[in-house]
């Protein structure tokens with residue numbers, strides 16, 4: 001009697017175990033099937049199917065918005081896209097414009113595409129017009145896309161002593177002036193005699209400068225050498241034209257020891273060469289060895305070390 005009971009109990013336990021195993025396998029399989037269906041809906045699965053590797057997918061997810069990645073799953077694998085997103089100054093807000101630019105000018109190298117688009121050079125001068133943000137202080141940007149209003153006058157203009165400028169009534173912003181005096185003293189110790197040649201210029205004055213050029217050489221040529229009113233850095237009070245007492249023309253200053261000295265040392269005082277040679281396509285201006293812009297020591301040092309223009313710096317670090 002006892003034996004039969006025990007046998008029955010054993011049987012029941014076995015049945016329970018069997019049911020348990022059966023159910024577990026069933027649940028496990030269902031979960032797996034479900035997971036698989038869900039995975040196939042993911043961008044990762046779809047991108048792998050197009051030909052991107054897992055590493056490349058990580059990169060896309062790191063550099064681009066999900067909404068943009070959603071658009072990739074219906075296209076072929078794009079190797080140029082993978083190249084451009086790895087560029088140092090890549091900005092995801094410009095992704096569509098980089099690709100459009102590349103489509104138009106296939107042979108432009110990726111770093112240049114980044115630099116040109118970041119600085120709006122995929123648009124025509126004066127047609128993509130932005131009121132510049134004057135709250136940026138010494139980092140405010142003025143170029144052929146960013147302009148000052150007609151009534152903009154910097155608040156802290158100070159008069160320049162005729163020790164640093166031949167003539168009266170020339171003004172610059174105070175922070176530039178202090179930095180310039182420090183720089184002047186350092187240069188003087190090395191027998192370099194710097195002299196300012198152009199300082200703060202008000203809107204109406206720039207209007208006359210531009211109009212004079214326009215009358216004599218036409219607007220296309222005038223645009224190459226002079227800014228239109230509102231688009232000149234001289235209106236910021238943060239830019240000066242510098243010569244040395246020995247070299248006082250725009251044609252010979254670049255051959256002077258003063259220019260070489262400035263190239264090597266000006267950043268230590270917060271100044272940058274604003275329109276360097278070979279950067280005309282980015283700055284919109286032919287090289288001007290004499291035009292120096294105050295941006296502060298930290299930014300000037302970065303620009304000096306990384307050999308970029310202020311326009312590129314602004315797009316990447318300030319406007320971001």
Ligand SMILES: [Zn+2]
Pocket residue numbers: 198234239240241290291292
């Ligand atoms: Zn200038």
